[in-house]
Amino acid sequence: MTREYSKWPETSWLSDSVDWRKAKTVAAGVDIGTTSAQAVVICDGELYGYASIHTGTDFKQTAEEVLAKATGNSGMTVKDIGAIGATGFGKINAGYASKSLDEVHCHGKGARFLYGPEVTTVVDLGAQTVKAIRLYEWDRVRDFMMNDICATGMGRNVEMVCDLLHVPITEIGEKSLALDGKTDPEPVSTTCYNFASTETMGLFRPEYRAEPLTENEVYASHLFALAWRILGVIGKLQPLDVGDIKVYEKLGFTGGLAKNSGVTKRIERELKTTALTSDWDPMLAGAIGAAILASE
């Protein structure tokens, strides 16, 4: 049986330093995406627990399961939570939610939580959509762009390619950067997710090239194409060409693909910037934003 190389590890965590029963406000957020679901619990503005799991075929069950994992063995029930915000493509399945919220505002808010108030450009790298979000200095969304039609540049594409190429999803990014000092080869097609995957498979065929690419170079070629597609979405944001403001200086990534350095480093390279970092998992941004917005 083929190993599922695309399966990233599910996680959950519960704080042992916070007593939720003493908290004045308890809020939760769930982000039910197409391939992953996250839930967080925030007590008095502090992260108390979270879970990140694969979205199964039953979205309703996933919504129940992810919140149950985020509350763990704390004894907390839905009734104990003051406000629950739901976001993501599958948010309608979170029947326990008190508010349904849009993904752009949730990721914007979540990014401010992860990266601090200075973040002004947020790029959510999801499984099915890429959202480039520009935030005002104050707490409002100024502009956003989403990808159109094609899924090249999305997390799901990386999952597919990892299964096709038999490379673990947690390793493909770093491998694509280990090129022994060589520069990136040309990117594969950025027009279509299927074209990109097929072309990448073809790169392994030595008869097509005078100098066959190494395995890492093939990964680099594919991830460069993804980064290129994402850059196209970021590039459509309204420019901040005012005085000396550097547009991408305060950039933060969210979503599952934010953990793929092969994609994020290439975006940083093209934008001539270094993204902000956080101790928390960037996949949690949507759920964190939903929790904060629901409690406001």
Place this chain on the structure above:
Amino acid sequence: MDFKKLVEDRHEYAKAWKKRTGGKVIGWFEPYFPEEIAYAAGALPVRVLARHEPDYISDKWIYASCYPVRDITNLFLSGRYDYIDGIVNVEGCQWMYNAFEVAANNNEKLFNFYLFLPDYTDAPTSKHATRSEFQVYLDRMEELTGKKVTEADLDHAIEVYNTNRMLLRRVNELRRMERTPVLGSEMMNLVLADQVMDKAEMNKLLADFLAEAEERAPDKDRIRLMLIGSETFDTGLEELVEALGGNIVIDELDNGTSYYWNNVFPMKDRLMALALRYLGRPHCALKDNNWRRRPQHIFELSEDFNIDGALVAKQVYCHPHGSDSYAVWKILRERNIPYHYFERGVKLPADETSARLEAFMNMLKPGLNHLSGWHKAFGE
């Protein structure tokens, strides 16, 4: 009157009209088509509207063009337009020209006419070239219908069409109101129905609609949006916006306001009057390459109708609007009008589009639509 139903039943309507009058039905493809000439010749001009149906045919003829063109090709080749006697295409989008060519080449009996209209609409000789083309087209219509078109016929047609445009403008004026009682989907259905019906008959329906709409109570507070971009042939986007708490209060679409925006000014030379009307209408993205009057028109509409933001929606593979988008973005940015740009096909992906629209509307007015009606909108 259910105008959406009228659009859906347009084939039956045209067949019944033909049976009743014995006249010819002329299908037209591009927005610069001078309908008045066909009408004066006793024909019924109907716009060829795209409708998505299972399609096993169009790929053979047209590959990778926009959905409306493929759908129109499919409708012709699968016999939906068998009742049509002739087709006319006006110089414009090359994809639409392909659909016209395929339709013409697959039916030798079909009257067809390709009407040249200069891209340089404001050039000194453009009006003469257009008038001359209109004359050639008029002569061909006379041959087809066997009717000699008199000046009185042209005057009558111009009168009927001017009345029609005036009525649509009056309905559109209601959309300026704060909490306008006219929804964007309603207006779009009106305009689509208008393009496939006998205008004299439509004018009566429009007058009734106007009288009823003027008496309506104001609607609830909604986010006021403008729709810019490629032509659309259904009201899916408008309805989604409305379900999420917004309203498209003005559009700048070829088959929206641009269709009825300006009238024919009476002149002794009727064909010249028509030429000036069509050359002077708000331009489509393709005809606006040289003078760029469209961005200013968009800005004026946005001011007049007091919008909160604009949606710029392009059909996938629509090259005129693809190349034109940058000029539209530029003016919206310069005038500080929030906008959201996206691509769409004939079928709207509901989840993806609603994700955009929710976010955009929350961006414009946080809290107003806070998705309280969200579950209801999706039948939950």
